[in-house]
Amino acid sequence: MAGPLKTLYGALAASTFLSGVSIVYGEEEINDQSQPLPMVVMVPVGGEIGPSGYEGAGDPVVERRWSVLEQVDLYLWAFNTTPGAGPIDHADATETLRSNVLAALQDQRAQYTDVANVSYGLAFIAQRESWKAMDGAFVRYGRALVLSVTAEITVAMPVPAEATITETDITTTITAGP
Numbered sequence: 466m467a468g469p470l471k472t473l474y475g476a477l478a479a480s481t482f483l484s485g486v487s488i489v490y491g492e493e494e495i496n497d498q499s500q501p502l503p504m505v506v507m508v509p510v511g512g513e514i515g516p517s518g519y520e521g522a523g524d525p526v527v528e529r530r531w532s533v534l535e536q537v538d539l540y541l542w543a544f545n546t547t548p549g550a551g552p553i554d555h556a557d558a559t560e561t562l563r564s565n566v567l568a569a570l571q572d573q574r575a576q577y578t579d580v581a582n583v584s585y586g587l588a589f590i591a592q593r594e595s596w597k598a599m600d601g602a603f604v605r606y607g608r609a610l611v612l613s614v615t616a617e618i619t620v621a622m623p624v625p626a627e628a629t630i631t632e633t634d635i636t637t638t639i640t641a642g643p
Contacts, residue, residue: 469535470507473537474488474490476569477507480573482565486504486565489507490506491506491507504542505539508538512534513534534616536592538614539613540611541566543561545557570589570590570591573588589615594611595611596610596611597609597611
């Protein structure tokens with residue numbers, strides 16, 4: 466089963482709201498200009514870990530559940546293709562991309578398929594945004610809009626390894642009936 470980051474990536478890539486948008490993963494890709502714009506770069510940030518309770522009828526020592534408030538920053542790059550377009554025009558194009566990304570987040574529970582069993586039902590929610598200069602880029606279209614999204618991810622204990630029985634001792638008793 467795919468984890469929450471792959472699930473979010475797949476949901477964004479499958480959304481019709483982001484048709485024609487490059488979706489890439491990793492902090493290393495923030496300033497990569499080999500991808501066509503518009504582009505969304507997924508950068509996992511991490512989050513607070515806390516207990517979220519126990520499994521019903523489970524052993525509290527063994528069956529504890531944890532939760533992570535996972536934050537992912539989405540770097541949005543876009544530009545205006547009109548000849549003579551300036552920084553404010555590129556900012557406007559980036560804001561249009563933002564509305565499409567927010568629509569894709571609304572659409573993230575849509576069914577899509579890939580070769581792995583992808584989990585459905587995660588709800589990454591937009592929390593805040595900020596504008597950042599795209600330092601290190603050799604062509605600049607102004608600033609990138611960074612949209613921070615979070616989801617509470619439950620982390621279950623893995624299934625214990627199977628035990629191998631190497632020896633058995635069976636005692637039988639036969640009781641005659643009436």
